[in-house]
Amino acid sequence: MSKSLKVAIQMDPVGAINIDADSTFRIAIEAQARGHRLFYYTPDKLSYREGRVLARGWPIELRRVKGDHYTLGEETEIDLGDWDVVLLRQDPPFDMAYITTTHLLDRIHPKTLVVNDPFWVRNSPEKLLVLNFPDLTPPTLIARDLAAIRAFKAAHGDIILKPLYGNGGAGVFRLDENDRNLSSLHELFTGFSREPLIAQKFVPDVAKGDKRVILVDGEPVGAINRVPQAGETRSNMHVGGRPEKIGLTERDLEICARIGPVLREKGQIFVGIDVIGNWLTEINVTSPTGIQELERFDGTNTAEKIWQAIEAKRA
Numbered sequence: 001m002s003k004s005l006k007v008a009i010q011m012d013p014v015g016a017i018n019i020d021a022d023s024t025f026r027i028a029i030e031a032q033a034r035g036h037r038l039f040y041y042t043p044d045k046l047s048y049r050e051g052r053v054l055a056r057g058w059p060i061e062l063r064r065v066k067g068d069h070y071t072l073g074e075e076t077e078i079d080l081g082d083w084d085v086v087l088l089r090q091d092p093p094f095d096m097a098y099i100t101t102t103h104l105l106d107r108i109h110p111k112t113l114v115v116n117d118p119f120w121v122r123n124s125p126e127k128l129l130v131l132n133f134p135d136l137t138p139p140t141l142i143a144r145d146l147a148a149i150r151a152f153k154a155a156h157g158d159i160i161l162k163p164l165y166g167n168g169g170a171g172v173f174r175l176d177e178n179d180r181n182l183s184s185l186h187e188l189f190t191g192f193s194r195e196p197l198i199a200q201k202f203v204p205d206v207a208k209g210d211k212r213v214i215l216v217d218g219e220p221v222g223a224i225n226r227v228p229q230a231g232e233t234r235s236n237m238h239v240g241g242r243p244e245k246i247g248l249t250e251r252d253l254e255i256c257a258r259i260g261p262v263l264r265e266k267g268q269i270f271v272g273i274d275v276i277g278n279w280l281t282e283i284n285v286t287s288p289t290g291i292q293e294l295e296r297f298d299g300t301n302t303a304e305k306i307w308q309a310i311e312a313k314r315a
Contacts (some may be wrong), residue, residue, distance in 0.1 A: 010043055211225050217309040223304070224245070269306060
């Protein structure tokens with residue numbers, strides 16, 4: 001057993017999580033089993049003061065008991081620079097609040113190991129890192145300009161349009177050849193946000209599922225398939241997608257062989273990529289999920305692999 005580490009977890013409120021699906025919960029339970037000490041805080045409790053990066057939160061103990069899955073110790077403020085590991089695990093939206101936490105955590109990393117590396121989380125958001133691999137992805141457009149989106153749609157006919165920094169399937173629209181809503185959707189999105197949109201050529205294989213492939217320190221460990229409900233384009237589990245057991249194909253392994261070294265080099269220890277048919281659509285580095293489903297289907301303990309990678313880096 002490696003030495004006990006002091007581990008702080010930056011995450012969304014722990015009371016609201018689904019202990020049967022939440023990846024952070026599984027990673028934390030594994031840390032406890034390995035003898036590591038846990039401290040929990042929410043992103044709004046992170047602060048910078050006179051050269052130090054501080055977090056106000058609680059020592060925490062977790063257990064797999066529905067409705068009684070955690071016990072908090074006494075609220076206290078810690079200096080994250082004195083800790084071994086910070087797990088950066090809050091969900092998007094990837095907004096300025098999120099980006100600010102990565103700037104603050106940058107100041108303690110790598111002396112305190114932040115997982116995933118906050119510099120590259122900030123500079124590799126889910127729908128942008130894929131742009132490094134245009135030959136692996138469906139035709140893609142990032143634009144705010146309606147004329148540019150119209151031209152892309154005219155070229156490809158059937159497209160998916162979504163907010164560039166969204167997550168969990170929110171605001172994802174399929175616009176096929178007969179669609180008449182592009183202008184209205186553009187008006188809606190640009191009315192409440194200054195951010196661009198992302199469009200991708202629709203991949204019909206999504207009916208068979210959107211595969212989540214999990215990589216640990218650049219190596220693929222397994223995959224789950226997320227199948228959309230009937231009449232639904234989106235397969236995210238947040239919106240009723242059904243997880244199913246599935247293996248890795250030759251194409252999945254080819255994609256992982258291309259992107260794995262880049263992820264490892266950028267300190268992205270736990271990553272979930274989305275593959276539809278033969279195409280890579282997203283590289284999720286902010287707060288990927290799917291490890292509990294993978295463990296149920298394949299018996300693969302991804303959390304153990306994540307801790308082996310972290311402990312090796314700390315050693």
